[in-house]
Amino acid sequence: MAVCAGKTVWSFMFLLAGAVGQTVIYPFTSTCAVRGSTVTLPCSFTPLKSFNEGGREVPLKIVRVRWCQNHELCQGTTPSVYDSKSTKKDSNYQYLGDMKTNCTLQIRDVQERDEGTFRFRMEVNYTAGHFTNRTGVTVRVNDGTKMRIISSSEDKKFRGNETVTLLCTSLCTFHQLEVTWFKDGHALSETGPSLHLSPLTAEDSGNYTCALKASNKTLSELHSLQVEVEEKKGEQKGQDKNLPLVVGVVFGVLLAVITLILFLFIIKRRLAAAAEDQRAVGGETEQKYPDNIYSSIQEENLQQETSHAVEDDSYATIQFNHSQQKHRHVEKAEDAVIYSSLAS
Known part of the structure; x- marks a missing residue:
């Protein structure tokens, strides 16, 4: 009996010390999430470092952390959305904390099943050192809520080189959103809940909208942004200085x-x-060919004339010979007559 009574008193003292030394803090106890969005439940804890046993300090060590839905103690065989000792992990629930002080939980692609109260529990290497904060965080799921854009400045018109931040949010409290930003109907590369524009230029003028990345039904209303860029005198002087160079280049x-x-x-x-x-x-x-032909014709005519001359010479020679023979006959006849006369 004395032993049992001693253990009971010791357990009571340990739980009292645990209640005083152990803490789990939720920055907020309720939040709202749009269906298809991502919501983060911030959480921090302080475990009991040690306990006194027989006059000596026995250190304690965190061996398990859990998140449960709609259970006050989150102990034993209670179903968990996250359990550090379980090998089965649900991709919709991601533990962003550690085994020391951070116990933040993130819920992705929020659906109606995620509506309820979530509680964190830490367990140490001594049964009496386990602790659950029963307050928890209550999540409400809102379906079909449109987003809205909140500007860091109430002005609608801005000057060049100024800075403005646009925040995509809704009536619900969001801690981390994956949204799609649009400018004049065209999607931008940014996916965070805030759009930071700095320094502003004339190209930033336009109509901006945003929506949850998982649901285009949450598209916000238009937020107009107009940027007026004034031409500085210094820039004008610089342009005037560059004018001779431009003229020289054009002339060249x-x-x-x-x-x-x-x-x-x-x-x-x-x-x-x-x-x-x-x-x-x-x-x-082409003209040389007729000359050659003409020369050939002249040569042929010359040859013909030469041949005719030779023939004429031959003929004259024959005639001359014939005349000489005839003359000789006459002489012979005359000599015969003379001889006859002498004879008589």
Whole structure:
């Protein structure tokens, strides 16, 4: 009996010390989430470091952490949405904490089944050191709520180089959102709940909207943003200083173009002159052929005349010989007559 009574008193003292030394803190005890969104439940805890046993301090160590839904103590065989000792993990529930002080839980793709109260429990290497904060965090699921854009400035018109931040939110409290930002109906690359624009330029002017990445039904109303960029005097002076350089470049380009045109014109003229020379050489060649023909004809006529002359000479020679023979006969006849006369 004394032993049992001693254990009972010791357990009571340990629980009292635990109640005083152990803490689980939820920054808020209720939140609202739009269906299809991601909600984060911040949480921090302080475990009991040790306990006094027989005059000596025995250190304690965290061996298990759990999150349960709609259970006050979250102990024993109670179903858990997260259990550090379980090998089965639900991808919709991600533990962002550790085994020391952080116990934050994130719920992704929130659905109606996630509506309820979530509680955190820590367990140490001594049964009496387990602790659950029964307050918990209550999550309400809202379906079809449209998002809205809140600007860091009430102004609708901005000047260049200024800064503005647009926040995509709704009536529910969100701690982490995956949203899609649109500008003039075109999706932007940013996916966080806040859109930071700095420094503003004329290209940032337009109509902005946002919606939860998992549901386009939550598309917000238009938020207009107008940026007016004034031209600075210093920039104008700089442009005036650059004017001679621009003029010089333009003049150089024009000079190069004119030089190229003249060069092409000269080449074209030379090619045309060469073509005319070729045609002239071809004409002279054609004219040479009649001269050759004429020379050939003259040579033939000369040969014919020469042959005629030779024939005439031959004929004259024959005639001359014939005359000589005839003359000789006459002489012989005359000599015969003279001889006859003498004889008589």
